[in-house]
Amino acid sequence: MNPTRRKILIxxxxxxxxxxxxxxxxxxxxxxxxxSNVFMHGVASGDPLTDAVILWTRVTxxxxxxxVEVEWFIAEDPGLVSIVDQGRTSTGPWRDYTVKxxxxxxxPGSTYYYRFHALGIGSPAGRTRTxxxxxxxxxxxxxxxxxxxxxxxxxxxxxxxxxxxxDAVLHLGDYIYECANGEFGDGTPLGRIPRPDNExxxxxxxxxxxxxxxxxxxxxxxxRQHPFIxxxxxxxxxxNSWMHGAQNHNPxxxxxxxxxxxxxxxxxxxxxxxxxxxxxxxxxxxxxxxFRRFGFGKLADLIMLDTRLYGRDRQPARPADDDPHRQLLxxxxxxxxxx
Numbered sequence: 001m002n003p004t005r006r007k008i009l010i011x012x013x014x015x016x017x018x019x020x021x022x023x024x025x026x027x028x029x030x031x032x033x034x035x036s037n038v039f040m041h042g043v044a045s046g047d048p049l050t051d052a053v054i055l056w057t058r059v060t061x062x063x064x065x066x067x068v069e070v071e072w073f074i075a076e077d078p079g080l081v082s083i084v085d086q087g088r089t090s091t092g093p094w095r096d097y098t099v100k101x102x103x104x105x106x107x108p109g110s111t112y113y114y115r116f117h118a119l120g121i122g123s124p125a126g127r128t129r130t131x132x133x134x135x136x137x138x139x140x141x142x143x144x145x146x147x148x149x150x151x152x153x154x155x156x157x158x159x160x161x162x163x164x165x166x167d168a169v170l171h172l173g174d175y176i177y178e179c180a181n182g183e184f185g186d187g188t189p190l191g192r193i194p195r196p197d198n199e200x201x202x203x204x205x206x207x208x209x210x211x212x213x214x215x216x217x218x219x220x221x222x223x224r225q226h227p228f229i230x231x232x233x234x235x236x237x238x239x240n241s242w243m244h245g246a247q248n249h250n251p252x253x254x255x256x257x258x259x260x261x262x263x264x265x266x267x268x269x270x271x272x273x274x275x276x277x278x279x280x281x282x283x284x285x286x287x288x289x290x291f292r293r294f295g296f297g298k299l300a301d302l303i304m305l306d307t308r309l310y311g312r313d314r315q316p317a318r319p320a321d322d323d324p325h326r327q328l329l330x331x332x333x334x335x336x337x338x339x
Contacts, residue, residue, distance in 0.1 A: 038121040041211060042220035043114070045128035046228040046274030047292065048168065050108040053128050053227060056274035057116045058098045058214065059091055067092040074103045074114040080125065084112070096207045098271045108133040109297075128227045129167060136297035140165055142226070145172040145233070147213070149194050150187025154218040161221035167296070169226045173233025173308070175273070176200075176209050178265075199238075199248070201255050206268035214272065223274070230273055231290055231304045237265035242312040243330070262309060263288070305329060 041058040048054075059068050073086035085103045099116065106112060109132030116123040142160040160169060177184060178200040181193045195212045196205055213219060222228075238246035238261065245258045255261065266288045270277050278289050289310055294302040311330015316322045 038119050039116065039123040041214035042224055043116065043123050043126040044223035044228065044274040045114065045126055045226075046230065047276040048128065048130050048227045048229075048294070050131045050133055050295075051106050052102055052104045053106065053112070053130060054100060054274045054276055055103055055114050055116075055126070055128075056098070056100050057123055058096070058211070058272070059116075059118045060097065061119060064097075065093060068097065068118055070099050071117040072099075072101055072103075072114065074106075074112050074128075076110075076112060078113050078125070078127075080113055080115055095271050096211075096268070100271075100274065102276070106130045109136075124224060126224045131294060132297045134297050136299035139167050139296050139300060142166055142169045142222075143172065144169065146174040146235075147219070148174075148177045148185055148235075149213065149216075150181055150185040150190070150192050152190065152192075154216050156218075157216070157222040158218035161218065161225045163226075166226050169222060169228045170302075171228055171230035173231055174235040175230065175232070175269075176206075176213050177235045178206075178209070178238055179235075200265070201261055203264040203267060206265050207271070210268055210272035228274055229292075229294060229302065229304065230275055231306060232266075232269055233308055236269055237262055237309060240315060241308055242314045243309065245314065266309070 037060055039057060040060050044056040046054045046056065053074075055072060055074065057070075059070060061068050067090045069088065069090050071086070071088050073080065073083050076082040076084060085105045087101060089099060089101055091097050091099045103112075103114065108130055111127060111129050113125055113127055115125045142163065144156060144160070147154060147157075160166070177194070179185075179194070180198045181187055183199070187193045194209060196208050198205070200206050200209050234241040234246070238249050240247035241249070241262070249255055249258050249261060251257065269275075270288070275290065276292065278291065290304065290306050291310075292304045294304070296302065307328050311327050313323075313326040313328075316326075
């Protein structure tokens with residue numbers, strides 16, 4: 001067998017990868033897991049199926065502006081020797097240098113290990129798991145939501161990362177908060193002032209806020225150890241958001257049209273989260289959608305709904321103003337996605 005540069009890189013990285021996975025599986029290490037500034041936002045996986053999973057990372061080049069080539073591979077073993085799928089892609093400023101690929105050729109109910117390579121540097125190695133089929137005796141999820149940067153440290157994510165018995169992490173929304181420092185928690189005493197230090201409105205704002213969250217070592221480790229299945233709630237866009245507006249969106253104060261802010265927040269979310277993006281369907285509206293279904297063998301079906309931005313009517317100002325005809329999911333919900 002003729003050794004190629006790629007095989008040598010994989011082989012030499014294998015032992016270190018196995019040690020790294022074991023060390024972080026034991027928990028308690030709060031040092032940054034990225035070995036260099038190239039992968040300073042870590043790695044993640046999500047939206048697992050029985051034979052596929054989404055893999056994510058973000059590359060930080062020394063000079064912004066051009067495209068970056070990225071290699072990825074996924075294997076059956078922690079040493080990343082028994083590779084089952086691999087590929088090459090490119091990223092750049094058009095998607096904020098984030099990388100999202102779908103790995104295939106996977107077996108149901110199995111654990112896999114993955115890694116990226118870009119600019120001569122290997123990423124931290126991640127671990128993920130596919131959905132089971134047939135008879136399933138038990139499922140075990142971690143369920144999280146509402147992670148507000150200035151409120152405090154993300155210790156819960158660290159505890160989740162230390163668990164080795166989870167099938168997935170369910171994130172039910174408010175992955176980020178859009179507020180400026182002091183509006184909903186003051187992070188000054190903790191050194192956790194949100195970036196940018198203003199309410200997120202533009203695409204650049206939302207990208208910067210997502211990037212800051214992904215520098216938290218406990219959140220990185222939870223992503224690295226487990227696949228996430230996530231949906232957004234209101235704070236990924238704006239407080240008490242609905243289909244056509246939000247409680248704290250004020251065009252008269254120069255915040256622009258709501259649909260522009262909504263699309264900016266959704267675009268950044270798709271770029272920065274390991275989520276499978278749905279193509280637009282003729283029967284649906286032009287609004288991006290995140291309705292998905294995950295089957296855990298014969299035991300359970302998990303249906304992820306958007307009850308916030310797709311079809312939600314405006315909340316009543318007072319309970320007495322409630323309207324029995326108000327919608328939460330929208331009258332044009334694509335039910336075919338769940339059949």
